[in-house]
Amino acid sequence: MSKVISAHAVSVDGYITCRGPGAGRGLGHGTMLFDWYFDGDTPSQVFDGFRLSAPSARVFDALAGRVGAVVAGRNTYEDSDHFGGGSPHPTARLFVLSHRPAAEITERQALVTSGIEDAVAAAREAAGDKDVGLMGGGVVTEALKAGLVDEMVLHQVPVLLGGGRPFFQALPGHVRLRLVDAVPAPGVTHLHYKVER
Numbered sequence: 401m402s403k404v405i406s407a408h409a410v411s412v413d414g415y416i417t418c419r420g421p422g423a424g425r426g427l428g429h430g431t432m433l434f435d436w437y438f439d440g441d442t443p444s445q446v447f448d449g450f451r452l453s454a455p456s457a458r459v460f461d462a463l464a465g466r467v468g469a470v471v472a473g474r475n476t477y478e479d480s481d482h483f484g485g486g487s488p489h490p491t492a493r494l495f496v497l498s499h500r501p502a503a504e505i506t507e508r509q510a511l512v513t514s515g516i517e518d519a520v521a522a523a524r525e526a527a528g529d530k531d532v533g534l535m536g537g538g539v540v541t542e543a544l545k546a547g548l549v550d551e552m553v554l555h556q557v558p559v560l561l562g563g564g565r566p567f568f569q570a571l572p573g574h575v576r577l578r579l580v581d582a583v584p585a586p587g588v589t590h591l592h593y594k595v596e597r
């Protein structure tokens with residue numbers, strides 16, 4: 401069965417955006433969470449226009465190549481200007497998880513309003529033998545609560561943002577993680593965990 405993976409760029413103090421994210425403003429002003437996408441000399445083989453350091457390109461492309469469908473939370477969808485009617489990934493179909501209708505959803509996207517289990521099930525079907533990627537702290541939290549997350553990657557950026565949208569949200573209990581890989585790279589450390597069950 402395909403895996404469910406979460407890979408997010410996170411500040412050391414646990415934020416996935418700067419202050420003031422939103423439609424037209426992306427991750428907010430002054431954030432450097434994604435600088436490592438563009439400040440290297442190795443082109444991504446999956447995402448056009450990304451130029452990463454060699455170690456980051458290896459990690460990033462290996463993950464991006466696994467993803468066959470994406471489940472994003474409504475906040476991510478709104479703050480990313482609806483991904484221009486497409487997907488955050490060049491080949492993976494987007495499923496947006498929300499409690500309410502979304503008039504802007506296109507035929508290249510799908511809205512799921514019946515919960516995280518249904519969103520992940522629909523994404524698994526679309527992904528075929530590839531994996532499902534999660535986007536957004538709220539969605540990852542819901543998926544952790546439902547026991548659906550297999551792997552978590554923190555692309556940890558050495559900055560204390562001091563505010564923004566927190567990645568880590570309240571859980572009903574402990575979730576044990578096992579570090580399976582740690583790759584230091586210019587401007588980011590890639591921490592790859594498996595979720596223990």
Ligand SMILES: NC(=O)c1ccc[n+]([C@@H]2O[C@H](COP(=O)([O-])OP(=O)(O)OC[C@H]3O[C@@H](n4cnc5c(N)ncnc54)[C@H](OP(=O)(O)O)[C@@H]3O)[C@@H](O)[C@H]2O)c1
Pocket residue numbers: 407408409410415416417421422426427433472473474475476477479480497498499500513514515516535536537538539540542565566
């Ligand atoms: N740094 C990174 O790598 C990275 C990656 C991805 C996203 N981001 C950023 O992170 C921010 C969003 O993160 P977030 O944690 O605020 O929000 P999120 O996870 O994107 O979205 C949360 C929303 O999803 C809906 N939702 C969540 N669980 C649900 C459930 N079980 N059933 C139905 N709907 C459910 C709810 O929307 P409604 O109740 O409003 O319908 C909820 O408010 C954005 O600014 C995005 O750009 C950063």
